[in-house]
Amino acid sequence: MIVVTGATGTVGSNVVVGLRERGRAVRALVRAGSEGPAEWDEAVERVAADFADPDSLDAALAGADTVYLLVAVHPEMAAHERNVIDAAVRTGRRPRIVLHAAAGVEYRPEGVRFVGSHVAGLDHLKASALPWTVLGANGFYQNFLGMAESVKAGTLAVPGGDGAVSYVDARDVAAAAVEVLVTEGHEGAIYTLTGPAALTHGELAEQLAAVAGRPVSYTALAPEQALARMLGAGWQAWRAEGMVELYGLYAAGQASTVGSDVEKLTGRRPRSFAEFAAEHADVFRA
Numbered sequence: 570m571i572v573v574t575g576a577t578g579t580v581g582s583n584v585v586v587g588l589r590e591r592g593r594a595v596r597a598l599v600r601a602g603s604e605g606p607a608e609w610d611e612a613v614e615r616v617a618a619d620f621a622d623p624d625s626l627d628a629a630l631a632g633a634d635t636v637y638l639l640v641a642v643h644p645e646m647a648a649h650e651r652n653v654i655d656a657a658v659r660t661g662r663r664p665r666i667v668l669h670a671a672a673g674v675e676y677r678p679e680g681v682r683f684v685g686s687h688v689a690g691l692d693h694l695k696a697s698a699l700p701w702t703v704l705g706a707n708g709f710y711q712n713f714l715g716m717a718e719s720v721k722a723g724t725l726a727v728p729g730g731d732g733a734v735s736y737v738d739a740r741d742v743a744a745a746a747v748e749v750l751v752t753e754g755h756e757g758a759i760y761t762l763t764g765p766a767a768l769t770h771g772e773l774a775e776q777l778a779a780v781a782g783r784p785v786s787y788t789a790l791a792p793e794q795a796l797a798r799m800l801g802a803g804w805q806a807w808r809a810e811g812m813v814e815l816y817g818l819y820a821a822g823q824a825s826t827v828g829s830d831v832e833k834l835t836g837r838r839p840r841s842f843a844e845f846a847a848e849h850a851d852v853f854r855a
Contacts, residue, residue, distance in 0.1 A: 570632050571750055572664075574598045574620075574653060575639030579711050580669065582606045583743030584637055584750070585613055591751050598629050620649035626656035633660060635750055638690075639669035642683060644807045650690030654697050665700040665756070667749055669742075672705040672735075672761050678823065681814045682807075702749055703759040707824040708815075709739040710764070710845040713777070714852055720777050721855040726788040728795040728813060729770040730820025735763035735827045736773075738840040745834040760830040764839050767825040776843050780850040792817065 571588055575581040576597035586608055588595045594614075599605050601617040609615075618629040620640060630636065636657055640649040650668070657664050670687035677688050687705075694701045719726060742762050749755050768776075771787040778785035790798070792813045799809035818824055831839040846853065 570594050570596055571635045571637065572596045572598065572630055572633040573637045573639070574618075575637075575641060575669070577603060577605055578639065578641065579709065579739045580743050580746070581637070581639050582608070583740055584639075584746050585609055587743055587747035588750060589613060591747065593751060596629065596633070620652055621645065623652060623656060626652055627659060630656045630660055630664070633657065633662065633664040635665045635667065637667050637669065637746060637750060642808060642811070646683070647686035647689040650686070651693045654690070654694050654699070657699055658697050663699055665702070666694055666697075667702045667704065667746065667755075668694060669746070670703050670705045672707045672763070672824065672826065674703065674705050675759050678818060681818050682811045683815055684818070700756045702755040702757070704742065704746055704749065704762055705759065706737050706742050706762045707734055707819075708736050709742070710736055710840075710842055711739045712736075713773070713846075714849060717852045720781055720785055720853045723783060723785055724788055725770060725774040725777065725785055726790050726798075727770055728790040728792050728816040728820065730789055730816075731769055731771070732820045732822040733767035733769045733772075733825040734819045735767040735825060736842060737762050737764045737831065738845055741831050741835070741839045745831050748834045760834065761826060761828040762831050762839075763826065763828050765827065765841050767827050768842060773842060776846050777853055779843070780846045781853040781855070783855065789820075 573585050576585050585597050596614040598618045599615050616629045618625040638653050640646050671684045674687045745762050774785045774787040796813050
């Protein structure tokens, strides 16, 4: 039995579909009252669980052989990862844990709370003596869909400076995760999942302009400008501050590594941002 946490998100939902396509028994953790995405088949076992509720996690992980551990961005995300790991230990089965983390987590970068939460999760996982694997990505192409209105207005405005980022398609991350989950030989491995190139946000704006059919200019916001915009849009302060920290890492060029792990795991090259943008051209056109 493979248990998938964060199963209704962009990556997790695709992991569930991919595992079912491979004929694997899947238990998907969902929020109470949720049936999950429509593309899941009836064989997906849906279990309501709360990352902050150890009893619900014990029930969700009972009988698990492998766990895909993905938690949402949250002020308690480090505790949520720790709670799932502890529940896995309590099963007594020593399930293999595949931790969905951030690229570069093994280098322990400081000053970025999202990454720091994954560092704490990885430390706890290593101390648990459970078999483990880590999958890390810098960020997803799909994040740009949430910026579509700004792109339609001709602007991509983020505090990314001039740093290049090796963004990746979430579907490629999910495909790589499925391969790790259904095959052996990954214990102790840390895979960095990237697209085929690291691009500056100016270059990303140019590629969005090509599909939008109009100029799109990149504005490198100052961190305080970006924070004010996020707070003004109703973001929670913890999340907004964390995003500014993350973009600071991007601006410093610390997310530019391009690796071959997607192709090594899946047998095909990762999608490019240009391909992604073309696929979603209607979203970006005014």
